[in-house]
Amino acid sequence: MTSPIDRLRPATSVHRTARDLVTTFGLDVDARGTGTGQGADALETTEIWSVASDNRVVTEGDLFVALPGAGTHGARFARDAISRGARAVLTDPQGARLVAETGAPRVPVLVTEDPRGVLGHVAAWVYGEPATQLTTFAVTGTNGKTTTTYLLDHLLRALGWKGGLIGTVEMRSGDRVLPSRLTTPEAADLQALLATMREDGVSTLAMEVSSHALSLHRVDGIVFDVAGFTNLSQDHLDFHGDLQEYFDAKAALFTPQHARRGVVVVDDAWGRRLAEVATIPVATLAVTTGTRGDLDAPAATEGADWTVSDVRALDAAEGTGSGFVLRHRDGRELRTSTALPGGFNVANAALALTMVLEAGADLRDVQVALEAAGGVSTQVPGRMEVVGSSPRVVVDFAHNTDALSLALAALRPTTTGRLVVVFGATGDRDKGKRPSMGAVAVEGADVVVVTDDDPHGEDPAAIRAEVLAGARAAQQAAAARVEPGAVDGVRHGGPARAATLVEIAPRATAIRDTILEADAQDTVLVAGRGHEVWQEIAGVDHALDDRVEARAALAARHETTKEHGE
Ligand SMILES: CC(=O)N[C@H]1[C@@H](OP(=O)(O)OP(=O)(O)OC[C@H]2O[C@@H](n3ccc(=O)[nH]c3=O)[C@H](O)[C@@H]2O)O[C@H](CO)[C@@H](O)[C@@H]1O[C@H](C)C(=O)N[C@@H](C)C(=O)N[C@H](CCC(=O)O)C(=O)O
Numbered sequence: 001m002t003s004p005i006d007r008l009r010p011a012t013s014v015h016r017t018a019r020d021l022v023t024t025f026g027l028d029v030d031a032r033g034t035g036t037g038q039g040a041d042a043l044e045t046t047e048i049w050s051v052a053s054d055n056r057v058v059t060e061g062d063l064f065v066a067l068p069g070a071g072t073h074g075a076r077f078a079r080d081a082i083s084r085g086a087r088a089v090l091t092d093p094q095g096a097r098l099v100a101e102t103g104a105p106r107v108p109v110l111v112t113e114d115p116r117g118v119l120g121h122v123a124a125w126v127y128g129e130p131a132t133q134l135t136t137f138a139v140t141g142t143n144g145k146t147t148t149t150y151l152l153d154h155l156l157r158a159l160g161w162k163g164g165l166i167g168t169v170e171m172r173s174g175d176r177v178l179p180s181r182l183t184t185p186e187a188a189d190l191q192a193l194l195a196t197m198r199e200d201g202v203s204t205l206a207m208e209v210s211s212h213a214l215s216l217h218r219v220d221g222i223v224f225d226v227a228g229f230t231n232l233s234q235d236h237l238d239f240h241g242d243l244q245e246y247f248d249a250k251a252a253l254f255t256p257q258h259a260r261r262g263v264v265v266v267d268d269a270w271g272r273r274l275a276e277v278a279t280i281p282v283a284t285l286a287v288t289t290g291t292r293g294d295l296d297a298p299a300a301t302e303g304a305d306w307t308v309s310d311v312r313a314l315d316a317a318e319g320t321g322s323g324f325v326l327r328h329r330d331g332r333e334l335r336t337s338t339a340l341p342g343g344f345n346v347a348n349a350a351l352a353l354t355m356v357l358e359a360g361a362d363l364r365d366v367q368v369a370l371e372a373a374g375g376v377s378t379q380v381p382g383r384m385e386v387v388g389s390s391p392r393v394v395v396d397f398a399h400n401t402d403a404l405s406l407a408l409a410a411l412r413p414t415t416t417g418r419l420v421v422v423f424g425a426t427g428d429r430d431k432g433k434r435p436s437m438g439a440v441a442v443e444g445a446d447v448v449v450v451t452d453d454d455p456h457g458e459d460p461a462a463i464r465a466e467v468l469a470g471a472r473a474a475q476q477a478a479a480a481r482v483e484p485g486a487v488d489g490v491r492h493g494g495p496a497r498a499a500t501l502v503e504i505a506p507r508a509t510a511i512r513d514t515i516l517e518a519d520a521q522d523t524v525l526v527a528g529r530g531h532e533v534w535q536e537i538a539g540v541d542h543a544l545d546d547r548v549e550a551r552a553a554l555a556a557r558h559e560t561t562k563e564h565g566e
């Protein structure tokens with residue numbers, strides 16, 4: 001996690017007056033600030049050239065948009081924002097009262113009932129609608145957003161375009177890179193970043209759009225050229241209430257307010273439903289290779305615009321990953337590969353390709369670019385990232401049930417020894433997924449090490465207990481499915497193996513002990529935190545990078561092996 005101070009801003013700007021702002025967006029002017037009827041019209045003389053919605057990032061010339069939030073009201077920070085150079089405040093009626101109460105220096109205070117609802121449009125307007133000068137790709141879905149945007153960015157660069165990237169791991173404008181705090185930045189930061197990209201000569205944008213961002217209006221004011229949907233499964237129900245509400249948030253991206261056209265993976269029922277309810281033209285994509293447990297292949301592929309077929313594991317000389325063919329129902333086809341392991345990465349690669357083709361790229365140009373680039377392959381930080389061998393250690397961001405299950409399934413075919421998983425569940429977030437994560441872990445792995453993820457404000461031991469309870473319940477259910485009289489535990493209908501279940505905390509110890517004790521032929525999957533470098537425990541961030549811990553353990557292990565002359 002980075003501080004809210006980190007953001008990119010354009011060096012040049014258009015100057016707008018507070019008067020233009022009031023007129024363009026039909027805002028009220030609070031009489032307690034400065035405005036009309038006070039000698040010189042303060043609205044005419046107040047110039048604004050940038051926007052911020054957090055006082056900690058305010059600089060000279062900003063419009064400070066003070067938002068009501070779950071924790072506090074931004075108006076409480078108006079005084080500080082003005083002292084940092086904010087020229088005017090935009091807020092709701094409660095915020096206007098708070099600004100007056102805090103005795104902030106008098107600046108124009110502009111008022112609207114729903115400042116979050118207008119922030120995206122206001123910021124886009126202030127920065128001169130930068131998104132309209134880029135070819136923009138947005139990816140949403142429960143899993144695969146980061147991977148797909150990296151693959152999109154890789155493809156766009158291979159085609160010779162200068163790409164910008166926004167997502168969970170980082171924000172990139174030309175050569176400038178900044179770590180991300182949110183998957184999708186708040187609207188003021190986002191529009192400033194897009195204006196920076198325009199300045200840096202960036203021509204395309206590959207961006208993750210989270211369901212939170214759609215619900216909280218972070219991407220309002222942008223109409224993406226192509227929106228892509230990966231899949232939907234349980235996550236974030238602490239925020240969205242239920243799966244239908246979560247789906248509705250994502251479906252909003254597939255409306256004319258947010259995108260011109262869409263590409264929807266129809267492997268799951270939610271994708272098929274989205275293709276039906278979308279109010280923009282949508283191309284459907286079916287990945288017929290059983291990437292998902294609930295794939296109903298004939299139903300999914302029938303009538304799909306694009307299909308994936310001929311999926312094959314690359315051989316040792318070619319590297320890891322899969323080769324595949326992407327075919328349109330008009331007969332056009334493209335033969336390529338991705339070095340990223342797992343069927344789900346075929347889906348991610350095919351989605352990235354289809355989005356670029358639906359944006360108008362010529363299929364032959366794409367084929368040529370892919371041949372030169374070695375397929376749809378790029379290393380995505382903390383996504384199926386192989387950090388060492390003997391034992392093979394893979395760090396992956398799988399932090400929900402579906403992703404954990406698929407990550408284990410992806411590693412099984414190339415594991416000659418045992419498949420070991422080290423993972424935990426996050427605190428203060430969607431608690432319902434804890435037992436099911438425990439269950440899929442014992443179903444997919446031979447050794448399951450339950451540890452801590454980000455406990456946030458919760459007791460880590462209590463979180464582990466919920467995961468362990470789910471794991472044990474799944475094991476008991478599987479054992480109960482052993483037919484009476486079955487010899488030597490030969491099971492019918494349950495998993496083929498009985499996983500060993502252990503609890504180790506803290507996380508660094510779990511990673512170290514597991515790697516030290518594994519056999520050289522084993523694969524150790526360290527799941528849940530991927531690229532993250534901070535672990536939050538009770539409001540305090542502690543440095544923790546799974547990849548660093550894993551490499552240290554591998555080094556210690558290899559050192560010991562050398563000492564013993566093995
Ligand atoms: C549910 C959610 O997304 N909440 C976001 C929202 O919080 P909020 O409206 O409750 O804000 P608040 O903390 O009450 O503050 C109110 C206002 O005062 C401002 N403020 C607050 C404190 C201060 O010192 N100064 C200041 O100006 C804040 O910037 C805000 O505008 O606005 C805040 C300011 O931008 C965000 O930090 C906060 O994200 C929280 C931290 C968060 O964790 N969000 C996650 C869940 C999120 O958005 N995740 C998705 C990805 C999910 C996924 O797919 O994995 C994402 O796009 O990142």
Ligand SMILES: Nc1ncnc2c1ncn2[C@@H]1O[C@H](COP(=O)(O)OP(=O)(O)OP(=O)(O)O)[C@@H](O)[C@H]1O
Nearest residue numbers: 142143144145146147168344383396397398403407
């Ligand atoms: N298409 C997919 N279907 C299911 N699981 C996937 C898919 N792609 C990736 N995953 C799994 O989900 C994890 C997260 O992947 P990725 O970071 O690309 O998704 P994301 O949508 O950006 O996630 P988040 O929003 O949590 O950052 C990966 O580490 C992998 O285990």
